[in-house]
Amino acid sequence: MPAKAVLSGVHFMNGDEAIAEGAMAAGCRFFAAYPITPQSEIAERLAARLPRIGGTFVQMEDELAAMAAVVGASWGGDKAMTATSGPGFSLMMENLGLAVMTETPCVLANVQRAGPSTGLPTAVGQGDMMQARWGSHGHYELIALCPYSPQEAFDLTVRAFAMAERFRTPVLIMTDEVVGHMYEKVEIPEEVSEASRRRPQGPPDEFLPFKPDEDLVPPMACTGEGYRIHVTGLTHDERGYPDMSADAQDKLVRRLCDKIRLYPDEYTLWEEHFLEDAEVAIISYGISARVALRAVELARRQGHKVGLLRLVTAWPFPDDLVRRVADSVKGLVTVELNLGQISREVERAVKGKVPQVGVYHSGGRIHRPEEVLAGIEEVL
Amino acid sequence: MTSTQTRDTKRWKVPKGNICVQDDLCKGCGFCIDFCPRDVLASAQHFNTKGYHPPELVDPEGCIMCRFCELVCPDFAIWTEQPEGEDEHEEEDD
Amino acid sequence: MPVKEQRQAPPPEITQGRHPMEKYLRMDRIPHIWCAGCGLGTTLASFLYAVDDMGLDPDSLAVISGIGCTGRVAGYVRMDSYHTTHGRPIAFATGLKLAKPYTKAVVFSGDGDLFAIGGNHFIHAARRNLDMNVICVNNLNYGMTGGQVGPTTPLGGRCTTSPYGNFEHPFNLVHVAASAGAAYVARWTSLDVRRLQKAIQEMLSRKGFSFLEVIAPCPTNYGRRNKLGSGLDELRYYADHAVIKHGADLSETDMIPGQDFLVGKFVDSEKPTFWEMYQDKVAALEERSSR
Numbered sequence: 001m002p003a004k005a006v007l008s009g010v011h012f013m014n015g016d017e018a019i020a021e022g023a024m025a026a027g028c029r030f031f032a033a034y035p036i037t038p039q040s041e042i043a044e045r046l047a048a049r050l051p052r053i054g055g056t057f058v059q060m061e062d063e064l065a066a067m068a069a070v071v072g073a074s075w076g077g078d079k080a081m082t083a084t085s086g087p088g089f090s091l092m093m094e095n096l097g098l099a100v101m102t103e104t105p106c107v108l109a110n111v112q113r114a115g116p117s118t119g120l121p122t123a124v125g126q127g128d129m130m131q132a133r134w135g136s137h138g139h140y141e142l143i144a145l146c147p148y149s150p151q152e153a154f155d156l157t158v159r160a161f162a163m164a165e166r167f168r169t170p171v172l173i174m175t176d177e178v179v180g181h182m183y184e185k186v187e188i189p190e191e192v193s194e195a196s197r198r199r200p201q202g203p204p205d206e207f208l209p210f211k212p213d214e215d216l217v218p219p220m221a222c223t224g225e226g227y228r229i230h231v232t233g234l235t236h237d238e239r240g241y242p243d244m245s246a247d248a249q250d251k252l253v254r255r256l257c258d259k260i261r262l263y264p265d266e267y268t269l270w271e272e273h274f275l276e277d278a279e280v281a282i283i284s285y286g287i288s289a290r291v292a293l294r295a296v297e298l299a300r301r302q303g304h305k306v307g308l309l310r311l312v313t314a315w316p317f318p319d320d321l322v323r324r325v326a327d328s329v330k331g332l333v334t335v336e337l338n339l340g341q342i343s344r345e346v347e348r349a350v351k352g353k354v355p356q357v358g359v360y361h362s363g364g365r366i367h368r369p370e371e372v373l374a375g376i377e378e379v380l
Numbered sequence: 381m382t383s384t385q386t387r388d389t390k391r392w393k394v395p396k397g398n399i400c401v402q403d404d405l406c407k408g409c410g411f412c413i414d415f416c417p418r419d420v421l422a423s424a425q426h427f428n429t430k431g432y433h434p435p436e437l438v439d440p441e442g443c444i445m446c447r448f449c450e451l452v453c454p455d456f457a458i459w460t461e462q463p464e465g466e467d468e469h470e471e472e473d474d
Numbered sequence: 475m476p477v478k479e480q481r482q483a484p485p486p487e488i489t490q491g492r493h494p495m496e497k498y499l500r501m502d503r504i505p506h507i508w509c510a511g512c513g514l515g516t517t518l519a520s521f522l523y524a525v526d527d528m529g530l531d532p533d534s535l536a537v538i539s540g541i542g543c544t545g546r547v548a549g550y551v552r553m554d555s556y557h558t559t560h561g562r563p564i565a566f567a568t569g570l571k572l573a574k575p576y577t578k579a580v581v582f583s584g585d586g587d588l589f590a591i592g593g594n595h596f597i598h599a600a601r602r603n604l605d606m607n608v609i610c611v612n613n614l615n616y617g618m619t620g621g622q623v624g625p626t627t628p629l630g631g632r633c634t635t636s637p638y639g640n641f642e643h644p645f646n647l648v649h650v651a652a653s654a655g656a657a658y659v660a661r662w663t664s665l666d667v668r669r670l671q672k673a674i675q676e677m678l679s680r681k682g683f684s685f686l687e688v689i690a691p692c693p694t695n696y697g698r699r700n701k702l703g704s705g706l707d708e709l710r711y712y713a714d715h716a717v718i719k720h721g722a723d724l725s726e727t728d729m730i731p732g733q734d735f736l737v738g739k740f741v742d743s744e745k746p747t748f749w750e751m752y753q754d755k756v757a758a759l760e761e762r763s764s765r
Contacts, residue, residue, distance in 0.1 A: 003763065030573050051756045052763075056572045058748075060565065061598040068562040068595075069569030072538070075556065076573025098559050223536045223554040223570060224577050230500070230549060232557035241503060242549060242557075385501070389491030392484065400491050407510035410706045415665075422481055432510070438481035451523065451667035454515025455505060456493045 003052040011186045015179040016041035018150040018186050019109050020049065022157025023081050027194035028107070029055035030073035030080040032066045034088055037121045038177040039111045042083040063088035067095035067108070074104045075231065077222040079161055079194075083109040085177075086119065086128055089135065096170055097136035098233045100256065103210070103218065105164035105197065107157065109173040111180040112286075114337075114363030124177040125363030126286055126337035130344075132172050133315050139253060141260040143267050144172040144315040146285040150184045156269075156312070162195035163267050167260050168217050174314060176337065178287040178366055200227065211238040216259035261316060269312035270321060274300065278307030280376055281325050283346055284335040285311040287366055292335045295372035306376055314342060319349040331379035332356040335372055337363045355379055392437040394420075396445035397462040399437050405457035408432030412449035412458050418442040421449060495522040498532060500552050507546060511697075511705020513664030513690025517611050518547055520667050521580070524674035535578045538567040540587035543618045543692075544611040547582040561591030564599045567606050575749050578607070578678055585612040586624040589645055593625070600654035600683045602748040607677040607684045610647060611664075613692035621695030628731050632699045647687045649724040652741050657682035659741035661727070663712040664690040666737065673739065681747050689716075689729075689737075700731075 006025045013021070020042050023031065031046045033039070043059065050057040056078075060066040066082045073080040084092060089110045099106055110132065114125035128135075132144045143163050147153040153175060160171040200207045200219040209229040212218045221227035234242040235249045260267075274296055275281060284292040289310040299306040309325050311318065322345075326332060331354055334343035343358045350356065359375035361367055390401045406428055413421045413435050420439040428434050435458060437443070450459040493499075499522070508514045525535065532553045539548035541560035548555035554577075558566045567579040581588075588596050588610050599606065615633050616622040623636035626647060631640040651659045658680060660673045670688065677684035691697055691708035702708050719726075720738040729735040746754075 001759075003760075030569065032569060051752070052759060056752070058568065058572060060568070061594050064562060065565035065568070065595050065598070068558065068565035069572075071558070072556070072566035072569030072571075073573040074569075075554075076570040076577070078573035080569065080573070094559050095562060098562075223574055224533055226533050228532065228552050228554055230555045230557070232549065233559055234557065241500070386490035386492050389489050390486035391489050391491065392486045400493075401486075402491065402493070405505050407505070409511040410704070411511075411516070411709060414706055415709070422483070424483070436483035437486070438483045440484060448667070451519065451671070452516055452665070453519065454508065454512060456495060456499070456515070456519065459493050 001048045001052050005053045006188060006192050008188050008190045011188065012183055013150055013186050014041065014181050014183045015147065015150040015153040015175055016111065016181065017045050018154040019083065019157045019173060019175070020045040021186070021188060022154040023107065023161070024049060024053060024055070025188065025192040026079065026158040026161035028079045028081050028161060030070070030078035031055070031082065032058045032060050032069035032073070033082045033084065034060055034063045034066050036085045036088045038113055038180050039083045039085050039109070041180070042109060042111070063091035064095060067092040070106045071095055071099050071102070071104045074106050075223055079105070081107040081109070083111065085111050085113045086115040086125070087117070089128055089131065093136045097138060097140070099170040100136065100140045100142060101233045102231050103168040103220070103256070104170070105168050106170050107160045107164055107173065108170055109157070109175065112174065112176040120364050122177070123364045124287060124337060124366055126176055126288060127341070127363060129174065129314060129336070129338065129341040132174050139257070141257045141316055142169055142172060143167065143260065143313065144174045145269065146174045146312060146314050147179055148286050148289050148310065149179065150182065150186050153179060154186050154188065158192055165195040165197050166217070166266065168220060169260060174286070176286050204228065208238040209240045210236060212255060212259070215263070216255050264316065264318065267313055268318045268321065270318065271310040271312065273308040273310065275307035275309060275325060275328070277305050278329055279305040280331045280333060280379055281329045282306065282308045282333045282335055282372065282376070283311065283322065283342070284308065285314055285342065288335045288337055291367045291369055292372055295369040295376065298369055298373055299376050304376060304380065311342070317345045317349065322346055322349045326350040326354050330354060333359060333372070333375040333379055335359045335367060335375070337361055337366065390436070392440055394437070394440045394443035394445065396443070397460055399443060399449070399458065399460055401434055401436065401458045403428040403434040404430070405455045406432050406434035407455050408434070409454060411452045411454070415448055415452060417446060417448065418444055495519065495526065498522045498525065498552055500550055503550055506550055508543060509694045511691055511693040512543070513613065513688065513705070514543060514547065514611055516664045516667060517609070517670065517688050517690060518550065520670040521609065521674055524671045524678065527671065528675055528678060530578070530678065534576070535580060536570055538563045538570065538579060538581050540583040540592060541618070542584040542587045542616065543613070544582060544584035545587060561587055562595065564588070564592060564595040564606070564608065568599060568604055571604060571606055572749070581606055581608045583610060585610060585614070585626040585647070586616045589647060589650065590625045597650070597654040600651060600656040600685070603655060603657055603682045603745055605681050605683070605747045605749060609674070609686045609688060611688045611690050612647060613690050613696060615692060615696040617692045617695050621699060628729065630731070631696070633696065646724070646728050648685070648727050648740055651685040652724050655683070656685045656741060657743050657745055658684035660739040661687040661689065661737045663716055663737060664688055665709045665712045666716070682745065
């Protein structure tokens with residue numbers, strides 16, 4: 001296995017491998033996970049590659065431990081990541097909340113498979129999208145990115161680490177089994193810039209670990225640097241000490257949400273195809289968007305003016321973007337591998353101004369373009 | 381960040397040093413009083429601000445500076461001081 | 475509180491003072507929340523005296539705790555401290571330690587946190603011989619949440635969720651630790667302050683997975699419901715019933731109410747740590763690829 005963190009060059013690899021490479025290129029040096037199909041290749045590649053580049057790989061005893069270890073490693077100063085699929089995602093939720101509450105930068109990749117429960121372990125799904133948003137208890141915001149190709153899986157993983165450090169938050173890579181297992185060309189550049197962690201200025205005994213800068217994000221000190229920080233999942237004040245008052249609760253939760261919500265330009269990613277003159281817009285993400293793109297081509301050949309809004313950032317949901325697209329068309333079609341999750345967000349954002357149709361499938365296979373076409377015809 | 385302000389402290393001189401008590405940290409558990417091998421401590425008549433009876437030194441001559449009271453106290457309310465040279469803990473700033 | 479015969483205290487000097495362990499405590503959070511008669515403050519003090527005695531740089535330590543009364547230890551120490559989720563301090567510490575291997579990780583948590591919800595993480599960390607020091611304060615129930623039954627509640631113990639008397643066999647924590655592969659295993663009570671301090675010093679001086687069980691009173695919950703008296707009464711019970719037997723066969727170390735129980739150091743062994751073995755693998759890989 002090569003000993004370079006950035007495997008520059010042109011490769012033929014699958015989405016899982018690309019996520020692993022993206023992580024290492026971004027500077028990730030700690031990976032803890034529990035094996036679960038279809039994530040296994042991410043863990044296997046990192047198990048082989050991380051020791052050669054001065055990183056640590058550890059297979060933990062369960063997903064709860066994996067997420068806890070990732071949070072711990074981030075406080076030890078490493079860029080840290082884990083990966084899983086549906087059942088493991090459920091187990092990680094509590095410690096994902098810990099990461100949110102303690103403002104711990106980290107990345108969590110979910111290679112979605114068909115659920116609920118054990119479901120179809122080896123087959124595609126996109127049924128965890130709402131869980132990605134609300135899976136942990138309490139009210140919070142986070143960022144979730146959906147690659148639709150191995151190349152994008154690499155690129156978005158690199159960006160995820162940068163966003164995690166920028167906002168001091170967990171960032172999710174919500175991919176799916178098909179993108180994870182499909183082999184395509186992946187170009188890895190000569191250099192990848194590693195995002196740096198915002199560090200405290202000033203003397204340790206004046207440092208307040210949870211006092212935010214102007215952009216609502218506090219600088220982060222790690223273990224052993226002399227700052228002697230206290231970090232807790234309890235509601236806390238700027239010193240990091242538990243504070244049981246309702247005021248502290250409201251102040252903290254609002255800041256945790258606002259620090260992300262107020263800067264959409266920094267994480268809202270999307271792609272538009274053929275929307276300039278479109279009368280119908282398909283909204284989709286991940287592997288479903290690729291099928292949707294094919295359906296757009298077929299529809300255009302039939303003379304329908306159809307375009308695609310491909311969401312790359314699923315959370316925070318890009319309300320303004322979706323509204324803008326909805327305003328310019330006569331109908332919307334949402335295509336996803338679940339029975340309607342992101343479609344609800346679309347509905348919420350659009351508030352019924354244009355008719356909306358969902359082309360749903362609960363997973364196990366990807367959509368057929370004809371199914372999407374049928375949806376287009378229905379809304380027309 | 382952490383205030384290291386001092387608190388009101390009662391200091392009794394004993395043959396081998398001092399016994400110090402901070403009344404207001406005591407929760408009246410009785411560990412120091414009961415386990416002192418020479419019975420030199422007793423429960424005071426007065427209450428502290430939380431309503432507990434803190435310990436007081438009733439037999440200074442009897443203290444052998446075993447330091448058990450200091451080590452067993454769960455509340456950091458009682459400790460010992462020994463003369464320079466024998467002092468096992470140095471007062472440090474931070 | 476029985477007041478002894480009225481001996482007169484000579485008037486003390488009234489001065490301003492600082493406890494010698496203050497430098498390791500977040501004094502703006504003292505007095506702590508633990509009940510009168512609880513053994514946690516004593517255990518914390520033993521830990522701080524141990525650190526002080528060894529002259530350890532506090533920045534070389536990280537204290538990681540879970541949820542529960544013992545879990546609150548992290549909040550009182552003026553060191554890098556992490557108050558994590560219930561049952562997960564060991565998993566968190568694993569990550570922290572592997573990211574910063576020269577940190578001395580001290581996991582301070584309770585019997586329920588480490589052996590019920592956290593049991594899986596405990597046995598695997600011990601199995602891997604991760605270099606960490608786990609101090610488990612065992613008060614025989616879930617104290618913080620009101621006194622529910624836990625994995626170490628003795629048979630017959632009355633708790634809020636075992637109102638008719640617990641009928642589940644309790645864990646013998648030192649036995650579990652040794653079976654899981656812990657390299658250092660000891661048990662003391664919160665009364666054994668000097669031996670606790672020494673055990674903690676031993677743990678901090680050695681590598682590998684070290685486990686210390688500290689039997690401590692819970693007068694507010696377990697003690698009260700089982701008519702054990704005050705915290706002081708429970709300590710007197712330890713004085714009367716704890717028998718030191720280093721190296722005892724672990725099958726003899728079960729604790730049964732009303733009977734003598736063993737304390738001491740039961741395992742003190744050396745074997746390669748997770749990190750050492752990982753580094754060996756890395757070195758072997760380097761060597762192979764440079765040929």
